[in-house]
Amino acid sequence: MSAVLEVSNLRKSFGGITAVDGVSFEVRDGEILGIIGPNGSGKSTLFNCVLGQLQPTDGEVKVDGKVTNGMRPRDINRLGVSRTFQLLQVFPQLSVRDNLILAGQEHQGTMFTRLIGRSDAGLGPAADQMIEFFRLSHIATEMAGMLSYGQQKLLDAAMAFMAGPRLVLLDEPAGGVNLTMLANLRERLQAYHAERKATFVVIEH
Amino acid sequence: MNRAATISIAFAAAGAVIAPFMLKPFGIFLISMWAVLTIAAIGLNLTLGYAGQVSMAQGAFVGIGAYTLALLTQAGVPYPIAFAASGILCFIIGWGLGYPALRVQHHYLAFVTLAFTTIVFLLLRNEEWLTGGIYGVNAIARPVFFGWSTGKAMDYYFFCLGVLTVIAFAVWWMLRSPWGRAFVALRENPVRALSLGLDTRRYTLMAFAIGSSLGGFAGALFASLVQFIEPASFALNRSFDLLLMVIVGGSGYFMGPFVGALVAVLLPEWMRVTEGYYLIIYAALIMVMMPLAPYGIVGLIERGYKALTVKRKPPAPMLTPERTAP
Amino acid sequence: MASFIQLLVSGLATGAIYALIAVGFTLLWQTSQTINFAQGEFVMLPAFFILIAMNYGAPFWLSCLIGIAVSIVVLGIAFKYIIVDPMLKHGVLPLVISSIALALFLKEAVKDFYSSQAQPFPVLVEASDVHIFGAVISSQSLVVLAVAIATVIGMTFLLNRTRLGRMMQATAQNPTLARILGVPVRRMVLYTFLLNAVLCAIASILISPIYLAKFTNGETLGMAAFLAAIIGGFNQVRGAILGGVILGILDNLSAAYLSSQYRAAFPLIILIIVILVRPQGLLGRVEERTV
Numbered sequence: 001m002s003a004v005l006e007v008s009n010l011r012k013s014f015g016g017i018t019a020v021d022g023v024s025f026e027v028r029d030g031e032i033l034g035i036i037g038p039n040g041s042g043k044s045t046l047f048n049c050v051l052g053q054l055q056p057t058d059g060e061v062k063v064d065g066k067v068t069n070g071m072r073p074r075d076i077n078r079l080g081v082s083r084t085f086q087l088l089q090v091f092p093q094l095s096v097r098d099n100l101i102l103a104g105q106e107h108q109g110t111m112f113t114r115l116i117g118r119s120d121a122g123l124g125p126a127a128d129q130m131i132e133f134f135r136l137s138h139i140a141t142e143m144a145g146m147l148s149y150g151q152q153k154l155l156d157a158a159m160a161f162m163a164g165p166r167l168v169l170l171d172e173p174a175g176g177v178n179l180t181m182l183a184n185l186r187e188r189l190q191a192y193h194a195e196r197k198a199t200f201v202v203i204e205h
Numbered sequence: 206m207n208r209a210a211t212i213s214i215a216f217a218a219a220g221a222v223i224a225p226f227m228l229k230p231f232g233i234f235l236i237s238m239w240a241v242l243t244i245a246a247i248g249l250n251l252t253l254g255y256a257g258q259v260s261m262a263q264g265a266f267v268g269i270g271a272y273t274l275a276l277l278t279q280a281g282v283p284y285p286i287a288f289a290a291s292g293i294l295c296f297i298i299g300w301g302l303g304y305p306a307l308r309v310q311h312h313y314l315a316f317v318t319l320a321f322t323t324i325v326f327l328l329l330r331n332e333e334w335l336t337g338g339i340y341g342v343n344a345i346a347r348p349v350f351f352g353w354s355t356g357k358a359m360d361y362y363f364f365c366l367g368v369l370t371v372i373a374f375a376v377w378w379m380l381r382s383p384w385g386r387a388f389v390a391l392r393e394n395p396v397r398a399l400s401l402g403l404d405t406r407r408y409t410l411m412a413f414a415i416g417s418s419l420g421g422f423a424g425a426l427f428a429s430l431v432q433f434i435e436p437a438s439f440a441l442n443r444s445f446d447l448l449l450m451v452i453v454g455g456s457g458y459f460m461g462p463f464v465g466a467l468v469a470v471l472l473p474e475w476m477r478v479t480e481g482y483y484l485i486i487y488a489a490l491i492m493v494m495m496p497l498a499p500y501g502i503v504g505l506i507e508r509g510y511k512a513l514t515v516k517r518k519p520p521a522p523m524l525t526p527e528r529t530a531p
Numbered sequence: 532m533a534s535f536i537q538l539l540v541s542g543l544a545t546g547a548i549y550a551l552i553a554v555g556f557t558l559l560w561q562t563s564q565t566i567n568f569a570q571g572e573f574v575m576l577p578a579f580f581i582l583i584a585m586n587y588g589a590p591f592w593l594s595c596l597i598g599i600a601v602s603i604v605v606l607g608i609a610f611k612y613i614i615v616d617p618m619l620k621h622g623v624l625p626l627v628i629s630s631i632a633l634a635l636f637l638k639e640a641v642k643d644f645y646s647s648q649a650q651p652f653p654v655l656v657e658a659s660d661v662h663i664f665g666a667v668i669s670s671q672s673l674v675v676l677a678v679a680i681a682t683v684i685g686m687t688f689l690l691n692r693t694r695l696g697r698m699m700q701a702t703a704q705n706p707t708l709a710r711i712l713g714v715p716v717r718r719m720v721l722y723t724f725l726l727n728a729v730l731c732a733i734a735s736i737l738i739s740p741i742y743l744a745k746f747t748n749g750e751t752l753g754m755a756a757f758l759a760a761i762i763g764g765f766n767q768v769r770g771a772i773l774g775g776v777i778l779g780i781l782d783n784l785s786a787a788y789l790s791s792q793y794r795a796a797f798p799l800i801i802l803i804i805v806i807l808v809r810p811q812g813l814l815g816r817v818e819e820r821t822v
Contacts, residue, residue, distance in 0.1 A: 051400060053396070053399075053400070072399070073399045073400045074399050074400075074401075074402045074403060074404055074405070077399075077400060077401060077402035078402055082400070082401070083400055085397065085400075089394060089396070089397040089400075090397075091389065091390055091393045091394055091397070092393060093389060093392075093393055093457075094386065094389055094390070094393075098386055101383070101386065102383075102386045102387070102390055102398075102401065102403075103401050105383040105386065105387070106383075106387075106401065106402040106403050106404070107402060108383075111404070111407065114382060114383040114384060115379060115382050115383075115384050116382075117382070117383075119381045119382055119383075120383075121383045159401070163401075163402065259624065305803070305806065305807060308806075308807060308810060309806055309807075309810045311623060312560075312566050312623065312627075312765070313761070313765075313806050313810055315566070315627070316757055316758075316761055316802065316806070317802075317803055317806050319757075320799040320800075320802050320803055321803075323754075323795065323796070323799055324796050324799055324800070327792070327793060327795060327796045330792075331792040331793065445631055448628065448631070449628065449631070449632075452624075452625070452628050456624075481643055482639075482643060484635060484639040485636055485639045485640055485643065487632075487635070488632040488633070488635040488636035488639065489632075489636060491628065491629070491632035492614065492629050492632045492633060492636065495618060495621075495625050495626075495628055495629045495632070496617035496618050496621070496625075496629075499618075499621040499622075499625040
């Protein structure tokens with residue numbers, strides 16, 4: 001089994017503060033890697049560096065053996081890497097279904113075919129499947145902003161899977177979610193992992 | 206909602222077709238102006254309402270479009286080509302104006318576009334060799350298509366209405382395509398959009414360019430409608446007016462610009478009785494409306510309709526998570 | 532050279548007035564995210580308060596005091612409670628629209644209820660010329676400069692050296708933290724509105740003898756305030772002062788040495804360059820955004 005993600009000697013400093021100091025690890029295909037640490041230990045910064053939201057000060061990130069330092073987040077996303085955010089990041093004025101379609105549409109066709117093609121970019125069935133899979137059917141047409149926090153968290157996770165990623169980085173998926181919802185989320189993530197053989201990196205404290 | 210919306214749009218469309226037969230020439234002029242301003246407002250609604258990019262330059266694009274059409278037709282260029290050129294030129298300039306939006310947002314972008322508007326106004330006023338300066342351009346032709354002359358008020362109105370219909374359909378199509386979703390994503394959360402693989406750069410520039418090109422088409426129609434253009438018509442006030450139309454109608458709602466432009470065109474006529482006090486009353490109305498219904502008239506109607514028809518339990522309260530340091 | 536000094540001094544005088552307007556503008560932005568598109572009209576209006584007081588027979592100095600007091604009530608208190616507060620929860624853009632409407636409202640109100648003609652406005656000192664290094668400088672420019680500088684110094688003293696001023700700055704920089712530290716944030720926000728009204732009134736007294744009091748005065752003045760605030764740095768009081776002075780000098784120099792047709796475009800081009808190259812302004816700090 002080859003390494004999907006390799007991080008070597010990653011370092012990130014903000015002025016005088018070094019948030020991430022020489023972190024190295026690798027994640028193999030189909031693995032679930034947990035990263036645990038207290039608040040402020042640099043977990044999210046690590047994610048931001050891996051995904052191109054921040055540029056690492058030093059070190060190297062490889063996805064499938066390809067160096068991704070300096071690539072824009074959208075290009076890294078195109079390599080099949082997706083993520084969830086620690087703070088909620090859904091689009092409140094789009095419906096649950098539209099949020100999901102949006103999460104996958106940029107992987108379909110070109111700008112031009114997306115303009116003249118079908119409204120759902122051919123992702124309608126996939127979105128409906130995902131809605132069912134994450135048990136969001138009863139709220140599929142609601143605006144995401146009207147959902148409860150736990151439901152938005154589920155949607156956030158579901159969005160990360162829409163493009164059929166090989167590697168998913170989950171930033172505190174359980175943070176602020178009540179226990180029932182958490183059990184639900186955990187079960188869904190495990191089911192997805194079993195079904196698609198995707199590779200996970202999970203941050204929790 | 207959909208059924209009610211379809212029925213009311215059908216009625217409105219029928220009204221737009223019947224109206225000129227019941228109006229005097231000045232009335233036809235007004236509804237032609239409504240069609241023209243609606244096109245410009247649709248463009249701004251795309252840039253501002255959907256993609257969330259504040260622009261105070263729409264009036265300038267109307268001006269660029271108007272002058273392009275006027276000068277090209279007077280130089281002997283066939284009308285259809287001049288008309289297309291108005292939109293295309295604004296598309297290109299709008300694309301350029303989109304670049305600052307990639308670097309700065311909100312009030313900074315508002316001021317860049319505001320500065321752009323003022324510079325365009327100064328160019329129109331000062332470059333007399335091209336634009337005729339403060340004397341403007343007059344005797345602007347109205348088009349003739351295959352023997353159908355749009356010289357008369359009613360004919361020209363139907364030409365404007367036709368262009369409005371085509372543009373409205375194209376924009377409606379675009380907004381329900383993945384592009385529409387991408388524009389809203391740009392407005393609501395560009396960082397997240399980027400991490401979902403959206404080319405936010407290109408969508409931002411597109412939102413500016415397409416919105417601006419609609420301003421250009423509106424300007425082309427405007428030039429032939431009033432048949433005399435001068436720089437003052439495209440000063441900052443025009444951009445403010447268009448901004449008010451979009452907000453008053455309902456920014457981010459497809460029907461918003463139609464309603465906003467209607468209010469902007471009809472209100473001054475209805476308030477003729479108030480004589481000179483029209484602008485004071487207009488300004489006061491907006492100040493009263495903003496805190497009560499910042500989502501505009503269409504937003505107000507939609508909310509009212511929902512409140513009346515859908516009996517639903519109040520949305521679950523949004524729990525805010527403990528905000529933790531990364 | 533002599534004419535250059537002349538231009539420089541009159542430029543400084545105009546710039547100092549712009550600075551007063553721009554400082555109030557940035558204060559409002561900092562404390563309540565208000566982009567006041569009516570700021571120019573806020574400078575246009577006090578002159579008319581003063582003229583009305585004088586029409587009732589009050590002497591000029593008393594009228595000025597009345598004008599400042601009325602400005603505090605109308606442009607400070609009423610503006611905050613009637614226009615700004617109800618809009619805050621709706622975000623920046625609706626408030627921008629409201630302030631554009633307010634600008635229109637004030638302009639039209641002056642035109643319809645006072646006069647559409649430019650009104651002569653009393654000068655602070657009799658016009659006479661002062662000779663410095665061979666340059667002829669009007670006493671007016673010097674007085675404007677003196678008053679504006681005194682106001683800026685007074686305000687800087689208030690903001691930096693007094694308890695009240697520090698509380699206002701704390702409110703401007705981080706309202707949440709300031710509230711936790713026991714700063715009466717709501718009152719401090721109100722004070723910035725009052726301070727803005729006073730600055731606008733003083734600017735009005737200084738500029739109206741030069742431009743005459745006219746309902747359209749706000750258009751150019753408001754634009755100058757935005758330009759100064761952005762060029763100097765939107766989130767810094769001293770940035771706004773620097774921006775105002777730069778703008779005033781540029782204004783006068785470009786009018787003399789550049790094509791007067793494009794005089795108005797010159798600061799706009801500088802604005803665009805500043806925004807593109809250094810969006811935080813010359814003295815501004817980068818406002819941090821969280822991912």
